[in-house]
Amino acid sequence: MNNLNVEKSVTWQCPSNLAIVKYWGKYGKQLPQNASISMTLKEAKTITTLSWESKKNNDQNIALSFLFDGEKNKAFESKLTKFLTSIAIDYFPFLMNYELTIISKNTFPHSSGIASSASSMGALALCLCTMEKNILRNNVSDVEFIQKASHIARLGSGSASRSVIGHWAMWGLHPNFSEANNEYAVDLTPSVHPIFNSLKNDILIVSAEKKSVSSTAGHQLMENNPYAMARYAQANQRIVQLYSALQTGDVESFGMIAEAEALTLHALMMCSEPSYMLMEPASLAIIKKIRSFRADTKLPVYFSLDAGPNIHLLYPENISLQVQTLIDQDLLSQCQNFQVIRDGIGVGPSIL
Numbered sequence: 387m388n389n390l391n392v393e394k395s396v397t398w399q400c401p402s403n404l405a406i407v408k409y410w411g412k413y414g415k416q417l418p419q420n421a422s423i424s425m426t427l428k429e430a431k432t433i434t435t436l437s438w439e440s441k442k443n444n445d446q447n448i449a450l451s452f453l454f455d456g457e458k459n460k461a462f463e464s465k466l467t468k469f470l471t472s473i474a475i476d477y478f479p480f481l482m483n484y485e486l487t488i489i490s491k492n493t494f495p496h497s498s499g500i501a502s503s504a505s506s507m508g509a510l511a512l513c514l515c516t517m518e519k520n521i522l523r524n525n526v527s528d529v530e531f532i533q534k535a536s537h538i539a540r541l542g543s544g545s546a547s548r549s550v551i552g553h554w555a556m557w558g559l560h561p562n563f564s565e566a567n568n569e570y571a572v573d574l575t576p577s578v579h580p581i582f583n584s585l586k587n588d589i590l591i592v593s594a595e596k597k598s599v600s601s602t603a604g605h606q607l608m609e610n611n612p613y614a615m616a617r618y619a620q621a622n623q624r625i626v627q628l629y630s631a632l633q634t635g636d637v638e639s640f641g642m643i644a645e646a647e648a649l650t651l652h653a654l655m656m657c658s659e660p661s662y663m664l665m666e667p668a669s670l671a672i673i674k675k676i677r678s679f680r681a682d683t684k685l686p687v688y689f690s691l692d693a694g695p696n697i698h699l700l701y702p703e704n705i706s707l708q709v710q711t712l713i714d715q716d717l718l719s720q721c722q723n724f725q726v727i728r729d730g731i732g733v734g735p736s737i738l
């Protein structure tokens with residue numbers, strides 16, 4: 387770091403996450419229309435280094451240089467400058483006094499179609515909170531630190547609020563959960579049955595192309611979706627059902643909810659106005675194969691999708707070998723360039 391001539395720097399790695407009950411629809415400043423529950427991944431991560439040195443002038447703008455995968459990235463740089471400008475006054479006023487350098491990379495292939503906003507915003511928020519701790523020398527507790535990081539991550543990308551917490555996280559107000567709130571995610575892990583703390587999550591890459599409709603646009607389309615209110619109520623009911631399955635170790639109910647939520651998300655897209663689809667023919671082919679494999683073998687393999695065509699295979703660790711055979715024999719041929727990211731539940735972010 388000496389060659390960068392910086393006074394201080396911090397590096398965090400933060401994983402991505404997969405929502406089982408989905409957040410789809412928002413209001414105000416990145417507030418969710420319904421609660422969501424997610425599993426934090428292990429392998430799909432962003433690693434971010436934030437460095438800072440005192441400014442030589444008094445200007446009060448954010449001064450940022452951003453590198454992605456070792457290369458200057460002007461498009462991300464201006465996006466991030468805007469984001470930092472939007473949060474600096476309220477949350478990190480000291481940022482204006484420093485020249486900032488952010489260097490970021492992902493552990494998953496650059497164009498694998500895996501949304502990196504959750505892991506990248508999570509890693510950035512954690513770096514900012516550590517910088518604050520170093521500069522202000524304040525004594526925040528670990529709980530307060532994670533709450534603020536989750537809150538800041540949320541302002542960058544709603545789902546990122548959950549990525550700063552390991553294993554199982556919940557974000558969004560819900561009448562049955564006194565701690566759950568719209569500002570930051572909370573940790574559900576202590577109540578979760580051990581079978582879910584070694585859950586596998588293999589990501590079958592159907593397409594790595596950029597999505598035709600962004601998540602931001604998708605959330606916006608929920609505002610006029612005729613099914614929106616019913617959807618938000620349904621999601622909150624499914625939170626109750628999912629939580630019960632997670633507590634009791636009921637893998638079958640868990641899988642049914644995961645699949646129903648994934649298909650609901652895509653159904654909402656199809657009945658938005660204008661309508662759109664992010665699933666591809668291969669996504670449907672894989673879903674059918676998973677369901678017929680399950681019917682034939684009675685093995686607990688389920689699927690989920692994010693806002694894209696790729697399929698997440700969810701299953702308990704003890705059937706890994708059988709699922710490997712299913713992937714190799716039946717599913718790999720449907721994947722773009724035979725790409726699969728073998729992932730699973732993870733412990734959450736760490737400082738390097």
Ligand code: PMV
Nearest residue numbers: 405408409543544545601693
């Ligand atoms: O965090 P955003 O704005 O990218 O929205 C994410 C939405 C889903 O990934 C589809 C669902 C979720 O809860 O993560």
